Amino acid sequence: MIEFTNVSFTYEEAARPALGEIDLSIADGEAVALVGASGSGKTTFLRLLNALLLPTDGRVTVDGLDTGDPVNLWEVRRRVGLIFQNPDNQLVSTTVERELAFGMENLGLPSAEIGRRIAAVLVRLNLEHLRERAPHRLSGGEKQRVAIAAVLAMRPVCLALDEPTSLLDARGRREVWEILGELGRDESRTVVHVTQFPDEIGLSTRAIVLDRGRVVFDGSPVELFSRAERLSEWGLTLPSAMVLSDRLRRAGLGLPGVAITLDELVDAIVAAPAGSLS
Ligand code: ADP
Ligand code: MG
Numbered sequence: 595m596i597e598f599t600n601v602s603f604t605y606e607e608a609a610r611p612a613l614g615e616i617d618l619s620i621a622d623g624e625a626v627a628l629v630g631a632s633g634s635g636k637t638t639f640l641r642l643l644n645a646l647l648l649p650t651d652g653r654v655t656v657d658g659l660d661t662g663d664p665v666n667l668w669e670v671r672r673r674v675g676l677i678f679q680n681p682d683n684q685l686v687s688t689t690v691e692r693e694l695a696f697g698m699e700n701l702g703l704p705s706a707e708i709g710r711r712i713a714a715v716l717v718r719l720n721l722e723h724l725r726e727r728a729p730h731r732l733s734g735g736e737k738q739r740v741a742i743a744a745v746l747a748m749r750p751v752c753l754a755l756d757e758p759t760s761l762l763d764a765r766g767r768r769e770v771w772e773i774l775g776e777l778g779r780d781e782s783r784t785v786v787h788v789t790q791f792p793d794e795i796g797l798s799t800r801a802i803v804l805d806r807g808r809v810v811f812d813g814s815p816v817e818l819f820s821r822a823e824r825l826s827e828w829g830l831t832l833p834s835a836m837v838l839s840d841r842l843r844r845a846g847l848g849l850p851g852v853a854i855t856l857d858e859l860v861d862a863i864v865a866a867p868a869g870s871l872s
Contacts, residue, residue: 601652623781630804631829644674675750681737735766752784796855
């Protein structure tokens with residue numbers, strides 16, 4: 595459980611707070627999409643999650659541990675794994691296997707356990723064929739998958755990702771989407787995913803919108819996209835599945851429900867009454 599209690603944060607010498615009066619909790623296993631225009635405070639929020647930054651006011655706790663108490667620093671960092679926009683900033687080793695072992699060695703895990711976890715995470719993220727490769731020679735999508743694998747191998751209770759697909763090409767983005775979709779469904783781990791892509795928001799079950807450091811929306815992705823009049827103000831557009839649904843409906847296809855991911859749209863088309871498009 596992650597709790598923000600009346601949290602504000604102001605960078606040194608900044609004229610106004612980057613985040614103000616944030617009050618929310620994130621339950622274990624939730625998959626949260628954190629969105630908002632550039633400069634709205636998303637990265638600052640993630641940095642507060644794992645004590646890279648400490649609140650100027652208020653309190654952040656992770657599993658009851660106050661991030662502001664220096665005694666808790668190690669435990670908080672162990673619980674919250676951070677993935678950055680640019681995987682090049684995160685990869686340090688000469689092979690993928692070494693990269694995966696690195697964080698676990700720092701945790702002091704026995705080598706047999708490290709070996710078992712490497713094997714499991716290589717399979718889970720479809721990286722087995724890259725085991726001996728040099729991380730810096732991989733494609734962007736592969737690098738980001740290695741960075742995610744290295745953090746997952748340390749088994750954090752919360753994985754926080756800061757626009758992990760924004761520097762990737764279309765193929766890399768698809769590779770990482772698959773992982774995000776899988777992690778979102780995995781209720782044994784909390785995911786907080788910062789994204790600017792409307793199509794990625796449906797990979798989460800909860801959406802939080804920041805606007806100039808304030809929480810202005812907290813609800814389901816479907817509710818978020820029903821607020822069409824506010825979206826552009828929040829730096830968002832409708833996801834492609836909704837744009838396509840709208841065109842299909844105007845063409846006469848009787849689609850049930852609201853689809854916000856392409857998978858859901860395909861399901862809706864398959865379920866549409868036969869012959870409804872005439
Ligand atoms: P986002 O990730 O949503 O783009 P950030 O959390 O990076 O937003 O930034 C929130 C606000 O804090 C912005 O106004 C930004 O200019 C400011 N800010 C971010 N980092 C720093 C910093 N290191 N020093 C001063 N101000 C900063
Ligand atoms: Mg940011």
